[in-house]
Amino acid sequence: MKVALKLCDAYRKEKRGWHASSRIRGHWLAKYWDELDDIFYPDYFKMEYNEFFKTKTQLKLLEGYDAIIIHKAYENELIKELHDRGQKIIIDLSDPDYLLGFSNVGRAGQCLLSLHNSDAAVVNSVLLKHYLREGYDKQIFIIPDRIDPEIIEPRKIETLVWFGHSDNAESLRPLLPKLKKYKVKVISDKPIDGTEFVRYDPETINQEIKKADAVFLGERLNPFKSENRWQLARALNMPIVTIDDLDMSILTSVEQWKQLLTKI
Numbered sequence: 001m002k003v004a005l006k007l008c009d010a011y012r013k014e015k016r017g018w019h020a021s022s023r024i025r026g027h028w029l030a031k032y033w034d035e036l037d038d039i040f041y042p043d044y045f046k047m048e049y050n051e052f053f054k055t056k057t058q059l060k061l062l063e064g065y066d067a068i069i070i071h072k073a074y075e076n077e078l079i080k081e082l083h084d085r086g087q088k089i090i091i092d093l094s095d096p097d098y099l100l101g102f103s104n105v106g107r108a109g110q111c112l113l114s115l116h117n118s119d120a121a122v123v124n125s126v127l128l129k130h131y132l133r134e135g136y137d138k139q140i141f142i143i144p145d146r147i148d149p150e151i152i153e154p155r156k157i158e159t160l161v162w163f164g165h166s167d168n169a170e171s172l173r174p175l176l177p178k179l180k181k182y183k184v185k186v187i188s189d190k191p192i193d194g195t196e197f198v199r200y201d202p203e204t205i206n207q208e209i210k211k212a213d214a215v216f217l218g219e220r221l222n223p224f225k226s227e228n229r230w231q232l233a234r235a236l237n238m239p240i241v242t243i244d245d246l247d248m249s250i251l252t253s254v255e256q257w258k259q260l261l262t263k264i
Helices: 020-031 055-061 076-084 105-116 126-132 166-171 173-179 205-210 228-235 250-261
Strands: 003-007 067-071 088-093 120-123 139-142 159-163 183-188 196-199 214-216
Touching (some): 003 020, 020 250, 055 076, 076 088, 088 105, 088 250, 120 250, 166 173, 183 205, 205 228
Parallel strands (some): 003 067, 067 088, 120 139
């Protein structure tokens, strides 16, 4: 499937990548996804700015694509015509641009019209999905922001520590198959199969936690649960990871995008 990516930084080539969300959710994605084009800048087509952004010109440039991802580039007339001629439109929201208070009236209106003429929306958080689905009756997918592995020196993590009462162990057990390449230590009142067990002792728990490379909190924090484990890990100056954080590479986002395009 051939996919085009329209980004809000696409007005001048020298501005490419200066907008954080365009870089993270756009250019890094295209870097590892051969079927995705993020080349829609006037400079690349040797056109004047005004000529390039005419709807007629854009329709011609985007003619050969099966799907178009729109990230903050709410060109409503263009989006409607693309959708009407049968191309899939996915609106990628890294911010609630459709909400007054976050956007001005014009920007919010453009975003809402773009959503109306879309086939699906992609957001970067559970909270954004929660608020968007109240007025949006199409499919919504969550694809978090992730990092290009080439720009960082990854922290070496070999040992993870989970601590808490055994009543909470059910939040850990389903995740253990995904942690096979790590040594997992559990500090609790009862052992968990497949992990190293250290019996909880309030006198020694801090020292035991600090022996690991990172504190593992399972899935992202439950808003109904106390943050005491997170707070203790922070106080001990320990790296904190969730199951999502252990695979933060943009390569994961590429796979998620490919999968969702088969569903719409």
